[in-house]
Amino acid sequence: MLHIHQLKRVYRTNLIETTALHHIDLTIRRGEFVSIMGPSGCGKSTLLNILGLIDAPTDGSYRFLEEEVATYGERKRAQLRKQHIGFVFQSFNLIDELTVSANIELPLVYARVPAGERQRRVDEALERMNMSHRKNHYPPQLSGGQQQRVAVARAIVNRPDLILADEPTGNLDTINGSDVMHTLKALHQDGTTIIMVTHSQSCAEYSDRILHMLDGKVLAETERGASLPSH
Numbered sequence: 001m002l003h004i005h006q007l008k009r010v011y012r013t014n015l016i017e018t019t020a021l022h023h024i025d026l027t028i029r030r031g032e033f034v035s036i037m038g039p040s041g042c043g044k045s046t047l048l049n050i051l052g053l054i055d056a057p058t059d060g061s062y063r064f065l066e067e068e069v070a071t072y073g074e075r076k077r078a079q080l081r082k083q084h085i086g087f088v089f090q091s092f093n094l095i096d097e098l099t100v101s102a103n104i105e106l107p108l109v110y111a112r113v114p115a116g117e118r119q120r121r122v123d124e125a126l127e128r129m130n131m132s133h134r135k136n137h138y139p140p141q142l143s144g145g146q147q148q149r150v151a152v153a154r155a156i157v158n159r160p161d162l163i164l165a166d167e168p169t170g171n172l173d174t175i176n177g178s179d180v181m182h183t184l185k186a187l188h189q190d191g192t193t194i195i196m197v198t199h200s201q202s203c204a205e206y207s208d209r210i211l212h213m214l215d216g217k218v219l220a221e222t223e224r225g226a227s228l229p230s231h
Helices: 044-051 074-084 100-110 115-128 144-156 174-189
Strands: 002-012 017-028 033-037 059-064 085-089 162-166 193-197 209-214 217-223 226-229
Touching: 002 044, 017 044, 017 217, 033 044, 033 174, 044 059, 044 162, 044 193, 074 085, 085 144, 100 115, 100 144, 115 144, 144 174, 162 174, 174 193
Parallel strands: 033 193, 033 209, 085 162, 162 193
Antiparallel strands: 002 017, 002 059, 209 217, 217 226
């Protein structure tokens, strides 16, 4: 589904140059659930942002759905994001002034989906997340676990090929975190490709494969309990 080769990301200022990613090679197959682990500052979120077409690499190749996207500008990256990628963030990123239903609808509005189809998909996502009874509430009226379920509903409403989750349980207690992970696992079992950044080993155990990062490099992988060398 996606393949990166010798990927590099460098941030430059007038005084300093920082290499966030060092010549990474990685392939994610369609339908995989992959976790990315490592200490803070190791490049996990930078890698996720590039995979999600939020940021562009400084050097190297990135093929997404058989298309070379490494050199795309923001407009072309944004178009692909809207069509193919859903995001789940640690901080939920819901808009407090919009209802639950309106928050979930936003990706469909940006994608210019007709109003009738938007409502049908929103209702479907609400039902899947067991949040139909909260559709007219506002985010501040919900618990953290409920807000994250709304965020997942927003991520899946456009039926993306890929879901990127950045510490999706980071702001949740154990019970709500477990609920979110079971939801992601169910989406994976339905065929959705998921890439998740996490500090939690217990959350990573839901995935098929774990990438271990340090200092901007993928040092090793763990797949179905077996330790593998890095690419």
